[in-house]
Every structure is written in structure tokens, then in C-alpha cells.
Amino acid sequence: MSSALARDLAEVDEHGFVVLSDVLTRRETDAVRAGLDPLLAQAPTGRNEFEGHLTQRVYSLLAKTRAVDILVEHPRVLAICDRVLTDGCLLSAALTCNVLPGGTPQPLHADGQFYGVVRPRPPIGISTMWAIDDFTAENGATLAVPGSHRWDDRAPDPSTPTVCLAMPGGSVAIFPDTLWHGAGANRSERQRLGLTIQYCAPWARQIENMVLAVPPDTARMVSPRIRSLIGYSIHPPFVGYVDGRHPERLLGIDTPHP
DSSP: OOHHHHHHHHHHHHHSOEEETTOSOHHHHHHHHHHHHHHHTTOOBOSSTTTOTTEEOOOOGGGTOSTTHHHHTOHHHHHHHHHHHSSOOEEEEEEEEEEOTTOOOOOOBOTTGGGOOOSSOOOSEEEEEEESSOBOTTBTOEEEOTTGGGOOSOOOOTTOOOEEOOBOTTOEEEEETTOOEEEOOBOSSSOEEEEEEEEEOTTSOOSSOHHHHSOHHHHHHSOHHHHHHHTOSOBTTTBTOBTTBOGGGGGTOOOSOO
């Protein structure tokens, strides 16, 4: 294990999150933004307080643009997932969180609450928040409750202290699905574009049904690692097979799978 990865894992273990600054180059960040701009031009705002009445969410991103592939399979993120989740992982969700001016704070939540497993517990998932725009205290940067990844089933109240995960564009915050967090208010005059890409243990139910969300023609197009993350993979010894065979066989991909 590299010293950088060891430091990242220690931050996650102690505080419940780690922020990796300037992971993407300016050119890479601009390419992601360019790929998302046409989708955001016609994206609605949220349907409720959680989605954000002034937040644009575009779901099923892998089915709509190749611009986010670099984020989904980023090696620094997957290295943390592989260590924390131990058995590998699946892609659970990939969507934009574009908070517009006037956007109100998102209710604090933990991304793995829906699993219903009694806390404290080991992570079942890992969440990332990628900053495409700079994330600041003024424009709605993610707010996190340090140490809450170790809590039992109690929830934060309005007086619970939070920290602002401010970071420049091209950075990413990484945290387990047990951390209480939420988007802040956008009190600025500009949007705050981010993406949340979430992963789960390979035996867990994904938030988004990726095999249905991503058409087969698109699944053939992406990298083998992304295809595996979508669900065209086997969790040993045999979880995920189709008609007794490896699911990639459905795509006509000639691989040495049984």
C-alpha cells in the first residue's frame, strides 16, 4: 500500500471523509463540464427538499455521456473502495448535483440509511462528491458531521456541528455510506456543479438498477472495469450469473469467463 493511500484511509477512518484536491487537471474538468452541459440545459430541478427544488439532477449518467467515465473508474477512488469494502464493489449511482443560486440546504442524511442495517456497522457503500466548480461555503459545498460514520442509530439535530468540505474544481470528497452529510445552501449568484458517484459492496443492492439504466450497446462501449462495476461481473463464487454463465456473454463479448 502506498503512503498516500494509507493517509487517505486513515483520514476516512478517523474523520469519516477525505478530500483529495486537484485530482483532475483543468483540461479534464473542462471535458467533464462540456459533456454535462447539454444534459443540464434540459434538466429539471428537484421534486422535493431532498433532491433540492433548485438543484438539477441528471441520473443514469453512464447511459448519456462518456465524459464521466474518468470519474467512475478513477484509480484513486477505486483504491479506497477496494480497501474499505474489501470484496470489490459495484457502481450504485452516478448523477449530477447542480445547485442553482438560492438553493436551500439539503437535509442531513447518510447514503446507506436505506439498507436498514443496525448501526454502528462497517460501510456497505462508499460515496464520492466530485467538484466540477469550486465548492465554497457560499455556493453550497457539502456539509459533513465529522465522526458520525461511527455513530449508532441516532441522527443529528439542528445544533449538530458540521464542517464545510470546500475544495477547488477537479477535487473529490470520499466518505463511507454511514457518514451524515448534505449539500449546503447556495448563497452565491452562480451554480455549483458537482457529481455524486456511489459504490456498494458486490453483494448489496445498487441504488440505481445499472444493468437496466445502461443499454447493452453502451455497456459494450465502456471499459471492462466500468462494465464490471455496472454489474456485468461475478462476485465469487457465482453471484451474478445469467443462465449459469458470466453476464458478459449476453453482450457477445468473447472473454475467458466460465
